[in-house]
Amino acid sequence: MAGGGNAIRGSRVGAGPMGEAERGEAAPRQTVTYFCSHEHRVVVAFAAEAQAPESWDCPKCGLPASLDSDNPPPAPKIEPYKTHLAYVKERRSDKEAADILDEALKLLRSRRKSGDLIF
Numbered sequence: 001m002a003g004g005g006n007a008i009r010g011s012r013v014g015a016g017p018m019g020e021a022e023r024g025e026a027a028p029r030q031t032v033t034y035f036c037s038h039e040h041r042v043v044v045a046f047a048a049e050a051q052a053p054e055s056w057d058c059p060k061c062g063l064p065a066s067l068d069s070d071n072p073p074p075a076p077k078i079e080p081y082k083t084h085l086a087y088v089k090e091r092r093s094d095k096e097a098a099d100i101l102d103e104a105l106k107l108l109r110s111r112r113k114s115g116d117l118i119f
Contacts (some may be wrong), residue, residue, distance in 0.1 A: 010082035027048070030048050032045075034067060036060075036061060036072050042065050
């Protein structure tokens with residue numbers, strides 16, 4: 001028996017000619033146009049009773065888009081990656097760092113003189 005006994009091939013549940021007559025009428029909709037700073041226009045459909053949001057992410061470039069075509073929102077400022085050392089330098093001055101290093105070296109040297117095993 002070839003084909004595994006499937007009576008209907010190339011079809012799946014719910015497939016077939018579906019029109020508005022079978023599905024019912026679509027809910028009333030409103031279309032809203034958003035504008036990004038790269039001059040892209042984004043048209044989004046919402047339910048007629050839904051409140052459209054003030055901003056929407058542009059699917060073409062990812063920038064924020066707003067309803068105001070004359071003043072689209074600017075691109076967000078991207079902060080560069082900071083290393084752990086950069087954060088430490090924001091909190092401590094060079095003098096404080098030198099004092100902490102000196103204190104740690106003194107402690108290490110005193111422990112070596114007393115015979116402690118230091119790894």
